Amino acid sequence: MSRTLILIGLGIVVVGLLWPWLSKLPLGRLPGDLLIRREHITLYIPVTTMVLISAILSLLVWLFHR
Numbered sequence: 001m002s003r004t005l006i007l008i009g010l011g012i013v014v015v016g017l018l019w020p021w022l023s024k025l026p027l028g029r030l031p032g033d034l035l036i037r038r039e040h041i042t043l044y045i046p047v048t049t050m051v052l053i054s055a056i057l058s059l060l061v062w063l064f065h066r
Contacts, residue, residue, distance in 0.1 A: 027052070 015022065032048030 027049050028046055030046075030048040030052070032051075034043075034045040034047060036043040036045075
């Protein structure tokens with residue numbers, strides 16, 4: 001359990017350090033991300049972004065478990 005928490009903490013630190021470059025990626029603005037604007041509500045559903053992130057995380061987990 002402690003090893004997992006350490007790895008999660010290190011992952012958060014790495015993402016924090018890389019944030020200036022990661023924020024320039026077009027995540028959240030990809031084709032297939034849904035944006036519905038109505039009179040009193042805005043609904044944003046990042047379908048394509050979540051599929052891409054899921055595929056990347058699945059690949060990383062697969063690589064680390066080998």
